Amino acid sequence: MxxxxxxxxxxxxxxxxxxxxxxxxxxxxxxANASRTAQTVVEAYEEAVFRHFGASEAIRHDRDPGFMSDFFKAFSKLMGQRQRATLAYRPEGADGHKSD
Structure with missing residues (x-):
């Protein structure tokens, strides 16, 4: 994400x-969101992803504060999903594809 x-x-x-x-x-x-606070990220994930597809097994993200917060970590634990934080600004880590 x-x-x-x-x-x-x-x-x-x-x-x-x-x-x-x-x-x-x-x-x-x-x-679309008005901000990227942890609560906004959780609400957006719940509305756009969880309601339609269920919980992801793992979420890969950069180290944005909204993803690294205790609130988001607690939400991920509650959903039974692992977090995988990549280094910021590394396209090959963010989308799973290697850039040439």
């Missing part, structure tokens, strides 16, 4: 996108 930040505000005030890519199928889920 990752964020696309600093977008022009929508009519609902959303300025960020939360992006989730399934590494097995390549299926992409995108959810």
């Amino acid at each position: 990752d964020h696309i930040p600093s977008l022009p505000a929508s009519y609902k005030g959303n300025t960020e996108l939360l992006v989730r890519v399934d590494l097995f199928t390549g299926f992409v889920v995108v959810k």
Whole structure:
């Protein structure tokens, strides 16, 4: 999972996108958000991913504070999913593909 930040505000005030890519199928889920706090990330994940597909076995993300917070870690533990934090700004770690 990752964020696309600093977008022009929508009519609902959303300025960020939360992006989730399934590494097995390549299926992409995108959810607009107004911020990237841990609570917002959890709510977006619950609404856009969990309700439709259930809990992921593991979540790979960069070390964004929204993903590294105790709140998000507790949520992941409750859902029974592992967290895999990659180094920031490493495209080959974020999407599972190696850049040439």
